[in-house]
Amino acid sequence: MISGVHHVALIVSDIERAKHFYLNVLGLRLLDEHYRAERDSWKVDIGLPDGRQLELFSFPNSPQRPSYPEAQGLRHLAFQCVDVERVVKQLKRQGVDCEPIRIDPYTSRRFTFFSDPDGLPLELYEAAPDE
CATH class of the missing domain: 3.10.180.10 (2,3-Dihydroxybiphenyl 1,2-Dioxygenase, domain 1)
Structure with a gap:
Protein backbone atom coordinates (compact mmCIF):
# COMPACT_ATOMS: atom_id res chain seq x y z
CA MET A 1 0.00 0.00 0.00
CA SER A 62 19.14 16.38 -22.38
CA PRO A 63 16.32 17.77 -24.52
CA GLN A 64 14.16 20.61 -23.33
CA ARG A 65 10.57 19.78 -22.43
CA PRO A 66 7.65 22.12 -23.03
CA SER A 67 6.53 23.40 -19.65
CA TYR A 68 3.50 25.48 -20.50
CA PRO A 69 0.69 24.59 -18.07
CA GLU A 70 -1.41 22.52 -20.46
CA ALA A 71 1.41 20.29 -21.78
CA GLN A 72 1.12 16.62 -20.86
CA GLY A 73 3.36 15.54 -17.99
CA LEU A 74 4.25 17.35 -14.79
CA ARG A 75 2.16 20.51 -14.65
CA HIS A 76 3.99 22.08 -11.70
CA LEU A 77 5.64 21.28 -8.39
CA ALA A 78 3.90 22.92 -5.41
CA PHE A 79 5.70 23.88 -2.20
CA GLN A 80 3.60 24.40 0.91
CA CYS A 81 4.16 27.48 3.07
CA VAL A 82 2.37 29.23 5.92
CA ASP A 83 2.62 32.83 4.60
CA VAL A 84 2.82 33.05 0.80
CA GLU A 85 3.26 36.83 0.83
CA ARG A 86 6.33 36.58 3.09
CA VAL A 87 7.93 33.90 0.89
CA VAL A 88 7.23 35.95 -2.26
CA LYS A 89 9.05 38.92 -0.69
CA GLN A 90 12.02 36.66 0.16
CA LEU A 91 12.12 35.31 -3.39
CA LYS A 92 11.95 38.81 -4.89
CA ARG A 93 14.97 39.83 -2.77
CA GLN A 94 16.79 36.88 -4.41
CA GLY A 95 15.81 38.11 -7.89
CA VAL A 96 13.02 35.56 -8.48
CA ASP A 97 9.91 36.90 -10.19
CA CYS A 98 6.57 35.59 -8.96
CA GLU A 99 3.13 35.92 -10.48
CA PRO A 100 0.55 37.94 -8.55
CA ILE A 101 -0.87 36.09 -5.55
CA ARG A 102 -4.24 34.52 -6.31
CA ILE A 103 -6.98 32.84 -4.28
CA ASP A 104 -7.95 29.23 -5.03
CA PRO A 105 -11.71 29.42 -5.69
CA TYR A 106 -12.28 25.95 -4.20
CA THR A 107 -10.13 26.08 -1.06
CA SER A 108 -9.85 29.85 -0.48
CA ARG A 109 -6.08 29.39 -0.03
CA ARG A 110 -3.58 31.89 -1.44
CA PHE A 111 -1.04 30.73 -4.04
CA THR A 112 1.34 31.96 -6.71
CA PHE A 113 3.67 30.59 -9.37
CA PHE A 114 7.33 31.16 -10.20
CA SER A 115 9.98 29.26 -12.17
CA ASP A 116 13.23 27.51 -11.39
CA PRO A 117 16.33 28.30 -13.51
CA ASP A 118 15.21 25.82 -16.21
CA GLY A 119 11.70 27.24 -16.41
CA LEU A 120 10.05 24.45 -14.40
CA PRO A 121 6.80 25.88 -13.05
CA LEU A 122 6.83 25.98 -9.25
CA GLU A 123 3.95 26.95 -6.97
CA LEU A 124 3.78 28.35 -3.46
CA TYR A 125 0.58 27.15 -1.79
CA GLU A 126 -0.45 28.66 1.53
CA ALA A 127 -1.69 25.94 3.85
CA ALA A 128 -3.26 26.37 7.26
CA PRO A 129 -0.62 26.44 10.03
CA ASP A 130 -1.79 23.07 11.33
CA GLU A 131 -1.58 21.26 7.93
Whole structure:
Protein backbone atom coordinates (compact mmCIF):
# COMPACT_ATOMS: atom_id res chain seq x y z
CA MET A 1 0.00 0.00 0.00
CA ILE A 2 1.27 3.49 -0.82
CA SER A 3 1.97 5.57 2.27
CA GLY A 4 3.11 8.85 0.71
CA VAL A 5 5.46 10.59 -1.71
CA HIS A 6 9.17 10.03 -1.08
CA HIS A 7 10.75 12.27 -3.73
CA VAL A 8 10.30 14.18 -6.96
CA ALA A 9 13.07 13.86 -9.57
CA LEU A 10 14.03 16.79 -11.81
CA ILE A 11 16.46 16.83 -14.75
CA VAL A 12 18.26 20.18 -14.83
CA SER A 13 20.42 21.84 -17.49
CA ASP A 14 23.07 23.21 -15.10
CA ILE A 15 23.59 21.34 -11.83
CA GLU A 16 25.47 24.17 -10.07
CA ARG A 17 22.84 26.76 -11.01
CA ALA A 18 20.06 24.39 -9.88
CA LYS A 19 21.83 23.62 -6.58
CA HIS A 20 22.24 27.35 -5.92
CA PHE A 21 18.55 27.94 -6.61
CA TYR A 22 17.15 25.09 -4.51
CA LEU A 23 19.67 25.42 -1.65
CA ASN A 24 20.41 29.15 -1.42
CA VAL A 25 17.33 30.81 -2.91
CA LEU A 26 14.67 28.39 -1.62
CA GLY A 27 16.64 27.50 1.53
CA LEU A 28 16.40 23.73 1.19
CA ARG A 29 19.02 21.33 2.55
CA LEU A 30 21.68 19.29 0.71
CA LEU A 31 21.48 15.64 1.73
CA ASP A 32 23.97 14.03 -0.66
CA GLU A 33 25.50 14.35 -4.11
CA HIS A 34 27.24 11.90 -6.41
CA TYR A 35 28.96 12.19 -9.77
CA ARG A 36 28.21 9.13 -11.89
CA ALA A 37 31.14 8.98 -14.34
CA GLU A 38 29.64 6.18 -16.41
CA ARG A 39 26.70 8.48 -17.26
CA ASP A 40 28.57 11.82 -17.08
CA SER A 41 25.78 12.76 -14.71
CA TRP A 42 25.25 14.26 -11.27
CA LYS A 43 22.61 13.09 -8.78
CA VAL A 44 21.92 15.55 -5.98
CA ASP A 45 19.52 14.76 -3.12
CA ILE A 46 17.84 17.75 -1.49
CA GLY A 47 15.78 17.55 1.69
CA LEU A 48 12.46 19.31 2.16
CA PRO A 49 11.43 20.41 5.66
CA ASP A 50 8.81 17.63 5.89
CA GLY A 51 11.32 14.85 5.18
CA ARG A 52 10.47 14.40 1.52
CA GLN A 53 13.15 14.92 -1.10
CA LEU A 54 13.95 16.42 -4.47
CA GLU A 55 16.43 14.58 -6.68
CA LEU A 56 18.29 16.74 -9.17
CA PHE A 57 19.89 14.99 -12.15
CA SER A 58 22.12 16.36 -14.88
CA PHE A 59 22.54 14.57 -18.19
CA PRO A 60 24.61 15.86 -21.12
CA ASN A 61 22.49 17.12 -24.02
CA SER A 62 19.14 16.38 -22.38
CA PRO A 63 16.32 17.77 -24.52
CA GLN A 64 14.16 20.61 -23.33
CA ARG A 65 10.57 19.78 -22.43
CA PRO A 66 7.65 22.12 -23.03
CA SER A 67 6.53 23.40 -19.65
CA TYR A 68 3.50 25.48 -20.50
CA PRO A 69 0.69 24.59 -18.07
CA GLU A 70 -1.41 22.52 -20.46
CA ALA A 71 1.41 20.29 -21.78
CA GLN A 72 1.12 16.62 -20.86
CA GLY A 73 3.36 15.54 -17.99
CA LEU A 74 4.25 17.35 -14.79
CA ARG A 75 2.16 20.51 -14.65
CA HIS A 76 3.99 22.08 -11.70
CA LEU A 77 5.64 21.28 -8.39
CA ALA A 78 3.90 22.92 -5.41
CA PHE A 79 5.70 23.88 -2.20
CA GLN A 80 3.60 24.40 0.91
CA CYS A 81 4.16 27.48 3.07
CA VAL A 82 2.37 29.23 5.92
CA ASP A 83 2.62 32.83 4.60
CA VAL A 84 2.82 33.05 0.80
CA GLU A 85 3.26 36.83 0.83
CA ARG A 86 6.33 36.58 3.09
CA VAL A 87 7.93 33.90 0.89
CA VAL A 88 7.23 35.95 -2.26
CA LYS A 89 9.05 38.92 -0.69
CA GLN A 90 12.02 36.66 0.16
CA LEU A 91 12.12 35.31 -3.39
CA LYS A 92 11.95 38.81 -4.89
CA ARG A 93 14.97 39.83 -2.77
CA GLN A 94 16.79 36.88 -4.41
CA GLY A 95 15.81 38.11 -7.89
CA VAL A 96 13.02 35.56 -8.48
CA ASP A 97 9.91 36.90 -10.19
CA CYS A 98 6.57 35.59 -8.96
CA GLU A 99 3.13 35.92 -10.48
CA PRO A 100 0.55 37.94 -8.55
CA ILE A 101 -0.87 36.09 -5.55
CA ARG A 102 -4.24 34.52 -6.31
CA ILE A 103 -6.98 32.84 -4.28
CA ASP A 104 -7.95 29.23 -5.03
CA PRO A 105 -11.71 29.42 -5.69
CA TYR A 106 -12.28 25.95 -4.20
CA THR A 107 -10.13 26.08 -1.06
CA SER A 108 -9.85 29.85 -0.48
CA ARG A 109 -6.08 29.39 -0.03
CA ARG A 110 -3.58 31.89 -1.44
CA PHE A 111 -1.04 30.73 -4.04
CA THR A 112 1.34 31.96 -6.71
CA PHE A 113 3.67 30.59 -9.37
CA PHE A 114 7.33 31.16 -10.20
CA SER A 115 9.98 29.26 -12.17
CA ASP A 116 13.23 27.51 -11.39
CA PRO A 117 16.33 28.30 -13.51
CA ASP A 118 15.21 25.82 -16.21
CA GLY A 119 11.70 27.24 -16.41
CA LEU A 120 10.05 24.45 -14.40
CA PRO A 121 6.80 25.88 -13.05
CA LEU A 122 6.83 25.98 -9.25
CA GLU A 123 3.95 26.95 -6.97
CA LEU A 124 3.78 28.35 -3.46
CA TYR A 125 0.58 27.15 -1.79
CA GLU A 126 -0.45 28.66 1.53
CA ALA A 127 -1.69 25.94 3.85
CA ALA A 128 -3.26 26.37 7.26
CA PRO A 129 -0.62 26.44 10.03
CA ASP A 130 -1.79 23.07 11.33
CA GLU A 131 -1.58 21.26 7.93
